[in-house]
Amino acid sequence: AQKITQTQPGMFVQEKEAVTLDCTYDTSxxxxxxxxxxxxxxxxxxxxxxxxxxxxxxxxEGRYSLNFQKARKSANLVISASQLGDSAMYFCAMRxxxxxxxxxxxxxxxxxxxxxxx
Amino acid sequence: EADIYQTPRxxxxxxxxxxxxxxxxxxxxxxxxxYQQDPGMELHLxxxxxxxxxxxxxxxxxxxxVSRIRTExxxxxxxxxxxxxxxxxxxxxxDDLPGSSGNTIYFGEGSWxxxx
Numbered sequence: 001a002q003k004i005t006q007t008q009p010g011m012f013v014q015e016k017e018a019v020t021l022d023c024t025y026d027t028s029x030x031x032x033x034x035x036x037x038x039x040x041x042x043x044x045x046x047x048x049x050x051x052x053x054x055x056x057x058x059x060x061e062g063r064y065s066l067n068f069q070k071a072r073k074s075a076n077l078v079i080s081a082s083q084l085g086d087s088a089m090y091f092c093a094m095r096x097x098x099x100x101x102x103x104x105x106x107x108x109x110x111x112x113x114x115x116x117x118x
Numbered sequence: 119e120a121d122i123y124q125t126p127r128x129x130x131x132x133x134x135x136x137x138x139x140x141x142x143x144x145x146x147x148x149x150x151x152x153y154q155q156d157p158g159m160e161l162h163l164x165x166x167x168x169x170x171x172x173x174x175x176x177x178x179x180x181x182x183x184v185s186r187i188r189t190e191x192x193x194x195x196x197x198x199x200x201x202x203x204x205x206x207x208x209x210x211x212x213d214d215l216p217g218s219s220g221n222t223i224y225f226g227e228g229s230w231x232x233x234x
Contacts, residue, residue, distance in 0.1 A: 035223070043206055045161075045225035091160065095223075105151065105176060106223055108160040 003027065004092050004109035011114050013082045020067070021077040021112045023092030029053075032096045034075040035106065036066065039089040048090075051075060079114075087116045121145055124209050124226035131199055131233055139194045139229045141209030150192040151210040151223070154178060161208060167192055199233040206230050 005024045013019035025034065036048040051059045051066045059066040067076040079086055090113075093106040122143040131137055143150065148169045153161040153176075163176030167186040181203070182196050192211075196203055212223040 037225070042227070043208075043230065044227040045208060045210075047222055047224060050222055093161075105163040105166060106161070108162075110160045111158075 003107045004094055006092055006109035006112050008112045011112055013114065013116055015084060015116055015118050016081055018078060018080045019082055019114065021090050021114065023075045023077065023109060025073050025075060025094050027094065027096055029096045032094055034066070034068070035093040035095070036064070036077045037091045037093065039091060049077065082116045084116050084118060087114060089113050122209060122211055122224055122226040124229050126229060127227060128230045129232070133200055133233055135199050137196050137199055137231070139207055141192045141194070141226060142190050143211045144190060145211065145213065146189065147211035147213045148189070149212045150186065152184060152194050153208045153210065154180065155206045155208060165194065201233045204232050
């Protein structure tokens with residue numbers, strides 16, 4: 001079974017509008033972390049935002065926020081005020097076990113290609 | 119901003135050649151990783167290291183090998199490259215300290231390998 005599911009292969013958004021990229025996850029662990037990365041066409045993976053399973057508040061980093069719904073096992077990324085430079089692939093990832101224990105690896109979803117339209 | 123560097127960024131080589139992809143980080147992180155990503159696809163872990171002299175294979179089987187002689191250096195080697203090895207290889211590291219900041223895994227810019 002897929003551990004990370006991103007159901008939107010591609011998304012379009014008008015410049016300056018907000019957009020939500022979906023991510024659902026599957027784990028039986030109580031301790032886990034959820035990540036979003038941005039990958040421009042040049043190939044590097046840029047860390048955007050992190051949410052721990054025990055964090056009560058939704059994570060925010062500038063224009064990025066993570067809509068964490070633990071009961072639904074979803075961790076959607078919200079980008080506010082989209083910019084042309086936001087056009088890229090976006091990957092949701094999960095790490096089972098938190099710092100100092102458990103797995104060290106990230107499991108990635110298949111990604112969503114976001115295109116920002118001027 | 120992450121201080122993790124990969125060389126070469128782009129490499130085209132012939133079948134049967136030996137290649138080494140270099141990865142260095144200046145953050146003093148204990149944990150380092152190699153991921154493989156085919157174009158338009160998700161990343162898969164092929165190797166990881168807990169620290170010096172520690173290496174493990176990841177979920178995706180790979181014919182490559184790694185070494186960790188120094189904390190900051192985690193090179194990946196292919197003894198005899200084949201066209202099936204054509205892919206992007208991404209190196210990453212983390213310090214794995216308690217708390218949110220310790221959970222962040224930082225990536226290098228990636229090495230695009232084409233075997234002809």
